[in-house]
Amino acid sequence: MGNIPQLRTVNVTRYISPLREGGSLPALAEADDDFKYVLKFKGAGHGVKALIAELIGGEIARVLKLQIPELVYANLDEAFGRMEADEEIQDLLKGSQGLNLALHFLSGAINYDPVVTVVDPKMASQIVWLDAYITNVDRTFRNTNMLVWHKELWLIDHGASFYFHHSWTNWEKHAQSPFALIKDHVLLPQASMLEEADALFKSILTTETLQSIVNLIPLEWLDWEDTDQSPEEVREVYLQFLLMRLNHSEIFINEAQNARKALI
Structure with a gap:
């Protein structure tokens, strides 16, 4: 494994x-x-x-x-x-x-500049899919949060993802949101293969894989003052959010495709 x-x-x-x-x-x-x-x-x-x-x-x-x-x-x-x-x-x-x-720390890495570095449609689509899935608001022209290191593109800074957890209410609604902010994604213009990315990634992200990722969250990070839920219950919400969003990926794929049509 x-x-x-x-x-x-x-x-x-x-x-x-x-x-x-x-x-x-x-x-x-x-x-x-x-x-x-x-x-x-x-x-x-x-x-x-x-x-x-x-x-x-x-x-x-x-x-x-x-x-x-x-x-x-x-x-x-x-x-x-x-x-x-x-x-x-x-x-x-x-x-x-x-x-x-x-x-x-990637010593010597430089910030990704869309004018300088061309990202192919397959990779652009995969990164846009990821950010739409995890509701990452922070991969825009203003702040690309990508580095070029040894001629490869590296992703950094996902701390602004899963913004539903700041209110921690109605997570089911957030899990099925279209994520309209994808319109600002720096790689959206090149992301012409979103359906291919969706099919591939849904085959990789099994329940067991997502469970193993969520299990990495230390319990001490899940002991929150603003909820009555136990750390284990909080962890389970993250898993259910990921599973529900994956099962309804067509919602955020359609949103991204429509936003892309409006751009190009």
Whole structure:
């Protein structure tokens, strides 16, 4: 079962610098495996929900064989960051003790520029399908959240996906939403093979595969103050959301195709 996702755990040893691109103050950091990572903090704005979205969205992308930097659980020790002079960063580190999430840092990667790099219709369609499926609002011309590294396209930053979980009500309605914001997707003009992507990805994303991805969410990230549901029940909602959305994929495929016709 080589398809079952697993994540390594690293201990953060050095905070190198804040990355100011995102609103969530991610950081470049080094871990005890001597690799550098882009560290996402549970103490940041959207808290653990952004980490959950990053984890589920990223691991779905990986199972679909789209390029994404390795995701790891990143442990922040209680003593970490005491030497940090910036008070805002110190508060962030203090509020993020324990398990966080990090992406392998792709040294030398450049931001994807649609004018410079042409993405073929098959890959464009697969990425548009993924983002429509996970309701990712953040892959636009303004903020492409893709990198070119060693001449390949890599996907980053899925923390703005699954935005239904910020209100956590009526998830069934959200699961069957057309996702109108797909009209702003940077790759939509090239995405002429959405039905082919849909057929392929529905064959890959079995219930067992989605269950194994959802099972990666640490229980400590699922213990929310704003719901009476247990961590296990919260995890089950994510699974049911993914299954229902997959079973009704024609809703978001039609939306994307219509938005694309309006563009071209």
